[in-house]
Amino acid sequence: MKNQELAQIFYEIAEFLEMEGVAFKPYAYQKVALVLESLEEDVENIYNSGGIKSLEKIPGVGKNIAERIEEYLKTGKIKYYQQLKKKTPVNIKELTSVEGLGPKKIKNLYQKLGIKNLKDLERAAKSGKISSLFSFGEKSEKNILEGISFLKRNKGRFLLGDILPIAEDIEQKIKSLKEIQRISVAGSVRRKKETIGDVDFLATAKNPSKIMDFFVSLPDIVKVWSKGITRSSVRMRQGFDVDLRVVSRKSYGSALQYFTGSKEHNIATRKIAINKGLKLNEYGIFSGKKMIGGENEEGIYKILGMDWVPPEIRENQGEVESALRNTLPDLIKLKDIKGDLHCHSDWDGGENSIFEMAEAARIKGYQYLGISDHTKFLRIENGLSEKGLANQKKEISRLNKKFQVLGFKFYILQGAETNILSDGSIDIKDQALRKLDYAIAGIHSGFKMPKQRMTERIIRAMKNPFIKIISHPTGRILKKRDEYQVDFDKILRAARQFKVVLEINSCPERLDLKDVYIRKAVEAGVKLVVSTDAHHKNQLELIKFGVFQARRGWAQKKDILNCQILEKLLKW
Ligand code: DGT
Ligand code: CA
Numbered sequence: 001m002k003n004q005e006l007a008q009i010f011y012e013i014a015e016f017l018e019m020e021g022v023a024f025k026p027y028a029y030q031k032v033a034l035v036l037e038s039l040e041e042d043v044e045n046i047y048n049s050g051g052i053k054s055l056e057k058i059p060g061v062g063k064n065i066a067e068r069i070e071e072y073l074k075t076g077k078i079k080y081y082q083q084l085k086k087k088t089p090v091n092i093k094e095l096t097s098v099e100g101l102g103p104k105k106i107k108n109l110y111q112k113l114g115i116k117n118l119k120d121l122e123r124a125a126k127s128g129k130i131s132s133l134f135s136f137g138e139k140s141e142k143n144i145l146e147g148i149s150f151l152k153r154n155k156g157r158f159l160l161g162d163i164l165p166i167a168e169d170i171e172q173k174i175k176s177l178k179e180i181q182r183i184s185v186a187g188s189v190r191r192k193k194e195t196i197g198d199v200d201f202l203a204t205a206k207n208p209s210k211i212m213d214f215f216v217s218l219p220d221i222v223k224v225w226s227k228g229i230t231r232s233s234v235r236m237r238q239g240f241d242v243d244l245r246v247v248s249r250k251s252y253g254s255a256l257q258y259f260t261g262s263k264e265h266n267i268a269t270r271k272i273a274i275n276k277g278l279k280l281n282e283y284g285i286f287s288g289k290k291m292i293g294g295e296n297e298e299g300i301y302k303i304l305g306m307d308w309v310p311p312e313i314r315e316n317q318g319e320v321e322s323a324l325r326n327t328l329p330d331l332i333k334l335k336d337i338k339g340d341l342h343c344h345s346d347w348d349g350g351e352n353s354i355f356e357m358a359e360a361a362r363i364k365g366y367q368y369l370g371i372s373d374h375t376k377f378l379r380i381e382n383g384l385s386e387k388g389l390a391n392q393k394k395e396i397s398r399l400n401k402k403f404q405v406l407g408f409k410f411y412i413l414q415g416a417e418t419n420i421l422s423d424g425s426i427d428i429k430d431q432a433l434r435k436l437d438y439a440i441a442g443i444h445s446g447f448k449m450p451k452q453r454m455t456e457r458i459i460r461a462m463k464n465p466f467i468k469i470i471s472h473p474t475g476r477i478l479k480k481r482d483e484y485q486v487d488f489d490k491i492l493r494a495a496r497q498f499k500v501v502l503e504i505n506s507c508p509e510r511l512d513l514k515d516v517y518i519r520k521a522v523e524a525g526v527k528l529v530v531s532t533d534a535h536h537k538n539q540l541e542l543i544k545f546g547v548f549q550a551r552r553g554w555a556q557k558k559d560i561l562n563c564q565i566l567e568k569l570l571k572w
């Protein structure tokens with residue numbers, strides 16, 4: 001599928017155009033990239049079945065962009081993109097991954113200092129050349145160095161959100177072989193860790209060499225590291241490695257348990273085996289020389305006297321003890337989610353109308369959808385003013401009536417994602433907040449505040465009686481930006497005192513709150529909400545990543561506000 005490749009190219013074109021100071025066009029390219037990224041159908045199929053005309057039916061795709069897509073599908077290249085790259089020959093993807101470095105600055109650095117990539121950038125920053133530039137200064141030089149060191153620390157890890165669809169696709173393809181008996185993903189992907197080093201697959205098969213032949217010739221493989229009948233390892237075009245192990249049928253369960261990890265969980269389970277006079281390894285569980293289990297994972301835990309442990313919490317953080325005492329939590333499931341309380345419509349520059357968002361949510365089986373558009377402080381996002389919110393309320397009431405007339409048990413709530421200003425006040429007046437069903441508050445500026453001030457800032461926002469949810473509470477962007485400095489224990493206390501809910505943002509690059517914070521919140525009795533922050537109706541599907549994260553944080557249905565049915569939610 002070429003969708004992701006094209007999306008990446010269009011994002012880069014948008015950045016090159018922004019660099020040139022071109023108006024509007026960058027936005028058009030960005031928009032198409034976003035659509036392509038979450039498009040379920042293969043663009044190539046769309047094109048093959050209906051030609052360029054059918055491409056133009058994709059939202060955001062005009063004649064011009066349709067031609068570029070066609071060019072790419074036919075020739076594997078886009079001339080326009082290559083011209084832009086030639087004009088400013090910088091590695092735009094690499095450089096924009098440095099926090100705070102946008103296209104304009106990158107152009108400036110290229111013109112003044114010839115900086116083309118991360119290496120050039122680091123060298124220039126270290127030798128103080130950047131701070132001597134008129135528009136930069138010492139502080140930005142320091143920020144650039146911090147940004148680079150952050151990137152280095154995260155090197156070689158990939159977002160679960162990028163990996164999982166590819167891993168699922170590979171699994172489906174291998175599963176379709178008639179020789180295959182069982183296959184599962186293992187390792188950090190099975191544990192749904194937020195970032196992934198490499199993908200580990202485990203299988204049993206009648207004819208392992210057939211499976212391996214097929215595996216190493218999958219599309220999108222750029223290198224075969226090794227190929228054998230028990231193990232093969234490859235590098236994917238996207239830059240990560242995939243391992244496939246084929247084991248004997250009677251060892252499948254123990255191998256799955258072993259290769260799911262985490263290493264720490266394995267060490268703990270092995271100790272339990274030893275205490276029982278048994279031996280546990282990837283081949284099975286043994287009493288002396290006799291193999292007493294190994295075919296199924298459940299069987300292994302059973303022999304150890306434990307409940308089966310959900311992979312998401314296999315981190316040796318107390319789950320082993322809980323499983324021994326039969327007190328594991330009943331983790332929240334995707335189907336427990338009754339609605340989404342954080343999403344954006346075209347009123348603030350999102351991609352879909354309120355109706356389209358609501359329809360997508362209703363068809364998904366939700367009982368409600370909260371529209372929470374940005375508010376006025378965020379001008380670039382077309383943030384709504386008090387007046388805008390009042391107008392939007394009319395539209396939402398109109399749509400709710402329509403749903404009612406049609407006999408649908410579905411309800412649109414009006415929220416708003418307001419901004420916590422630097423002093424902790426909210427950018428929308430209380431009189432307007434009062435008229436909403438609920439208000440969310442989030443930090444979208446001033447991330448670099450000292451810890452105490454940041455904590456006070458957020459707590460002041462929580463004290464506002466109309467603020468019910470804090471969105472992406474720690475502000476981190478995975479692989480890009482650390483969380484801001486905040487005293488999380490104090491935030492939890494305030495959340496309880498003022499009855500404010502903390503968000504688990506499902507965007508794969510945020511997953512904010514992180515797992516350890518979720519667990520702390522659960523233990524403190526603070527309610528949570530799993531939200532997508534969708535800016536496009538297809539992004540409502542990202543909810544699963546928030547649910548994975550919630551599970552990693554030991555959250556149960558009762559901890560998550562949007563597992564409540566509408567009546568209970570409104571009462572709350
Ligand atoms: P990753 O790939 O860095 O995201 O994390 P994992 O957990 O997938 O780690 P990986 O791919 O190195 O190994 C897969 C699993 O194999 C790991 O979760 C536990 C198991 N494993 C690997 N090395 C060891 C080891 O030295 N001791 C034990 N007990 N288990 C290991
Ligand atoms: Ca792995």
Ligand code: CA
Nearest residue numbers: 198199200243
């Ligand atoms: Ca591995």
